[in-house]
Amino acid sequence: MDMTFHGVSSLRGQVEVPPDKSISHRAAILGALAEGETVARPFLRSGDCLSTLNCLRELGINWKLEDDALTIEGHGPEAFRQPHDVLDAGNSATTMRFLAGVLAGRSFESVITGDESLRTRPMGRIIEPLRRMGAEITGSEDGTKPPLRIKGGPLHGIEHLMEVDSAQVKSALMLAGLQADSETTIIGGRSSRDHTERMLLLMGAELSFGDDAITIKKSSLESREIAIPGDMSSASFLIAASVVIPGSRLLLKNVGLNPTRAGFLSVLNSMGALIIEANYQEMDNEPRGDLKVSGTQLSGIELEGWRVPAMIDEVPLLAVIGCMARGTTTVRGAGELRVKESDRIAAICTELRKMGARIDELPDGFSIQGPNKLRGTQVDSHGDHRIAMALAVAALCAEAETAISGWECVDISFPGFDQVLMSLQGM
Numbered sequence: 480m481d482m483t484f485h486g487v488s489s490l491r492g493q494v495e496v497p498p499d500k501s502i503s504h505r506a507a508i509l510g511a512l513a514e515g516e517t518v519a520r521p522f523l524r525s526g527d528c529l530s531t532l533n534c535l536r537e538l539g540i541n542w543k544l545e546d547d548a549l550t551i552e553g554h555g556p557e558a559f560r561q562p563h564d565v566l567d568a569g570n571s572a573t574t575m576r577f578l579a580g581v582l583a584g585r586s587f588e589s590v591i592t593g594d595e596s597l598r599t600r601p602m603g604r605i606i607e608p609l610r611r612m613g614a615e616i617t618g619s620e621d622g623t624k625p626p627l628r629i630k631g632g633p634l635h636g637i638e639h640l641m642e643v644d645s646a647q648v649k650s651a652l653m654l655a656g657l658q659a660d661s662e663t664t665i666i667g668g669r670s671s672r673d674h675t676e677r678m679l680l681l682m683g684a685e686l687s688f689g690d691d692a693i694t695i696k697k698s699s700l701e702s703r704e705i706a707i708p709g710d711m712s713s714a715s716f717l718i719a720a721s722v723v724i725p726g727s728r729l730l731l732k733n734v735g736l737n738p739t740r741a742g743f744l745s746v747l748n749s750m751g752a753l754i755i756e757a758n759y760q761e762m763d764n765e766p767r768g769d770l771k772v773s774g775t776q777l778s779g780i781e782l783e784g785w786r787v788p789a790m791i792d793e794v795p796l797l798a799v800i801g802c803m804a805r806g807t808t809t810v811r812g813a814g815e816l817r818v819k820e821s822d823r824i825a826a827i828c829t830e831l832r833k834m835g836a837r838i839d840e841l842p843d844g845f846s847i848q849g850p851n852k853l854r855g856t857q858v859d860s861h862g863d864h865r866i867a868m869a870l871a872v873a874a875l876c877a878e879a880e881t882a883i884s885g886w887e888c889v890d891i892s893f894p895g896f897d898q899v900l901m902s903l904q905g906m
């Protein structure tokens with residue numbers, strides 16, 4: 480499906496972004512592992528989170544999603560049952576990697592697969608350590624791709640040195656570690672998002688932290704009511720559009736401000752953006768607040784690899800901002816983007832070039848000479864929700880009409896994004 484956008488002179492208004500996708504996945508999975516009834520609200524009703532819920536149902540977990548409240552009945556890990564069918568994680572690597580961690584400790588065999596994009600994504604990073612803990616896991620192709628066949632059983636703890644700074648990998652190991660008979664220590668990975676650690680602590684897991692290490696012991700989890708903040712990654716598209724379109728003024732309410740997710744805000748501030756935080760508070764171990772954003776002329780930035788994990792999903796969007804900023808914007812150390820829902824470095828460079836951007840693709844990032852005058856044209860989402868929405872932001876800054884093909888992938892994380900954008904124009 481194509482979606483068309485025109486350049487706009489400003490974005491104005493107040494908006495509440497959808498609930499956090501990462502925290503929604505975690506609430507569902509940790510709620511299923513806990514003892515008792517977990518109520519998580521507002522739960523994100525999007526493609527990825529529904530993939531997690533459907534897999535949990537296949538695994539014998541009862542839940543109901545009424546309005547925006549997820550109620551999940553947990554009876555501990557022992558309540559997971561062998562599925563009758565292949566589990567389908569859809570487009571969601573979070574679903575696959577997290578469930579692999581859970582299933583590694585369950586003494587039945589299951590197979591988990593996903594859509595065409597997910598079946599290309601690297602799983603060796605979880606297969607190797609979960610095997611060392613005692614699970615039998617086989618992948619496809621070279622042994623590292625989905626579908627994964629998992630035969631779980633009694634696990635023992637391991638020490639694991641993280642090769643990539645990935646929240647999904649460390650979470651998979653913590654979920655296996657919860658079920659292991661000795662402690663599991665994960666070294667590295669502390670700068671990737673820490674929602675799992677925060678929620679595990681909230682639910683009473685035995686977790687301790689060293690300088691660059693996390694140690695988890697076998698623990699049972701207590702069910703909780705969990706209030707989920709707005710998703711910083713979804714907010715980022717609206718923030719990006721407002722900072723680069725002069726005359727914009729936007730108030731975003733109740734956005735998650737977890738420091739491991741808010742890297743994009745500090746990068747924008749370094750580029751000269753006008754973003755003010757208000758009503759900061761912490762609920763259920765997660766910080767949140769309101770953001771007031773105004774449009775202004777930004778300057779380019781050199782982004783180094785250490786800043787990438789706290790804004791991993793926002794890096795393609797930074798390419799769009801770089802197009803509008805004065806001077807050079809260069810990103811390096813973001814090679815992980817090549818193994819996301821699409822090769823996000825290649826995808827964003829190719830599509831922005833079609834719109835007239837002076838952008839060079841680097842092995843682990845990109846470099847842009849700004850400012851650019853973007854021209855609307857036909858571009859492609861590459862079936863990737865974050866690329867589709869980043870291109871919509873570019874389209875709002877461009878002359879003439881832009882048509883984005885494969886728009887339906889936006890439902891993975893931000894259903895109704897186009898209507899929200901529409902409602903903020905010309906107010």
Ligand code: S3P
Binds near residue numbers: 648650671672815
């Ligand atoms: C996620 C972690 C990130 C991110 C993904 C969601 C999570 O992936 O890109 O959209 O919920 O833990 P990696 O951990 O592989 O970097």
